[in-house]
Amino acid sequence: MKSEKAYKRSRQRESILGVLRNTSTHPTASWIYDQLKDDYPGLSLGTVYRNLNILLEMGKIQKLQFGSTFDRFDGNIHPHYHFICEECGSIYDMDMDMDAQIIHSVETMSGHSVRNYRFEFYGICSRCKNKAEN
Amino acid sequence: MKSEKAYKRSRQRESILGVLRNTSTHPTASWIYDQLKDDYPGLSLGTVYRNLNILLEMGKIQKLQFGSTFDRFDGNIHPHYHFICEECGSIYDMDMDMDAQIIHSVETMSGHSVRNYRFEFYGICSRCKNKAEN
DNA sequence: GTTCATGCAAATCGTTTGCACAATG
DNA sequence: CATTGTGCAAACGATTTGCATGAAC
Numbered sequence: 330m331k332s333e334k335a336y337k338r339s340r341q342r343e344s345i346l347g348v349l350r351n352t353s354t355h356p357t358a359s360w361i362y363d364q365l366k367d368d369y370p371g372l373s374l375g376t377v378y379r380n381l382n383i384l385l386e387m388g389k390i391q392k393l394q395f396g397s398t399f400d401r402f403d404g405n406i407h408p409h410y411h412f413i414c415e416e417c418g419s420i421y422d423m424d425m426d427m428d429a430q431i432i433h434s435v436e437t438m439s440g441h442s443v444r445n446y447r448f449e450f451y452g453i454c455s456r457c458k459n460k461a462e463n
Numbered sequence: 464m465k466s467e468k469a470y471k472r473s474r475q476r477e478s479i480l481g482v483l484r485n486t487s488t489h490p491t492a493s494w495i496y497d498q499l500k501d502d503y504p505g506l507s508l509g510t511v512y513r514n515l516n517i518l519l520e521m522g523k524i525q526k527l528q529f530g531s532t533f534d535r536f537d538g539n540i541h542p543h544y545h546f547i548c549e550e551c552g553s554i555y556d557m558d559m560d561m562d563a564q565i566i567h568s569v570e571t572m573s574g575h576s577v578r579n580y581r582f583e584f585y586g587i588c589s590r591c592k593n594k595a596e597n
Numbered sequence: 598g599t600t601c602a603t604g605c606a607a608a609t610c611g612t613t614t615g616c617a618c619a620a621t622g
Numbered sequence: 623c624a625t626t627g628t629g630c631a632a633a634c635g636a637t638t639t640g641c642a643t644g645a646a647c
Contacts, residue, residue: 337621337626355537355545355554358612373629378612380627381536391537393545393554393581403489403525411489411527412575420489420527423569432584435557440589441546447527449581450566455574471601471646492637507604512637514602 336387341369342380349390411447414454421454470521475503476514483524545581548588555588 348364349356356364362377384390410423432443453461482498483490490498496511518524544557566577587595 335622335625339620339627341628349536353556358536361536371629373631374611375613375630376628379614382613383627393537403483403527410569412569412573412577414575415578421573421575422487423573425568425572434559435544435546435584438559439546439555439557440592441548441555441584442586442592443546443584444549444586446582446584448583450569450575450577451580452576452578458574458576469600469647473602473645475603505604507606508636509605509638510603513639516638517602 334386336383339380341365341372341376342383344368345377345380346384346389349384355393410450412450412452412454414457415451416453416457419454419456423450468520470517473514475499475506475510476517478502479511479514480518480523483518489527544584546584546586546588548591549585550587550591553588553590557584 344365345361348361354360358377358381359374361381362372362374365372365377381390381392385392410425412421412423413419414421432446435441436443478499479495482495488494492511492515493508495515496506496508499506499511515524515526519526544559546555546557547553548555566580569575570577
């Protein structure tokens with residue numbers, strides 16, 4: 330009956346987490362693979378992917394570019410906030426003033442030049458919340 | 464010598480843009496394909512993709528990327544801003560206070576519940592700017 | 598008539614998965 | 623020993639691309 334997952338330790342998984350914690354480069358799966366190939370001659374990319382997903386489940390790492398696997402297209406070329414419903418997958422445009430202040434402070438504190446930005450909120454949309462109440 | 468691209472008009476491209484402008488659903492390429500299949504019996508998905516990329520080049524549409532290329536992983540599980548350099552591809556963590564105010568106003572104005580968010584800035588990083596100056 | 602766009606199918610590429618074997622608890 | 627992890631290769635799915643034909647200018 331119990332559907333809890335019982336993770337067993339593995340050298341590979343711990344090394345993958347170690348690599349991730351010792352870099353600030355937000356690496357890709359294959360970069361991690363390259364780093365570990367020397368230590369684990371027989372390592373396979375599949376194992377790296379499997380472990381990254383497990384570490385994600387365990388909440389020990391974060392993945393950028395999550396959500397659906399499809400690219401979505403938008404006829405509105407003005408930057409704007411999006412709200413993505415994790416239940417039904419709908420993407421809503423949020424009609425808000427972009428906060429120029431934030432962009433300015435990012436630029437001054439980092440020295441980078443901002444040309445574009447993308448703000449996304451994830452959660453449950455009002456429609457799905459209403460459905461759940463019935 | 465001239466490397467400018469000379470786009471020729473095409474019915475298909477105009478219809479794709481039309482579909483995109485007449486919906487607020489942020490469709491995928493294959494959804495657009497399905498919409499147009501009746502009007503263009505011989506339409507191919509490849510054509511839809513090709514035209515979406517051209518419309519992107521022309522700046523007439525926007526692409527929200529979720530998957531496709533490659534996922535990046537982050538050992539830091541706290542939500543934080545990212546700055547992505549369009550020149551060198553580096554991803555920087557931005558050390559800022561997340562503005563709880565923004566999340567609150569998104570929730571009140573939309574009725575959606577925010578569980579997570581992702582703020583990304585795109586531009587040229589300070590390192591690349593310095594290189595350009597030499 | 599030269600250039601660009603199309604349709605079709607095959608190719609690409611990051612990621613996932615099935616399987617037999619090894620490691621963990 | 624029951625379960626989870628591994629390596630390998632094949633499978634997958636969204637997107638891209640090569641090629642011959644068709645449309646635009």
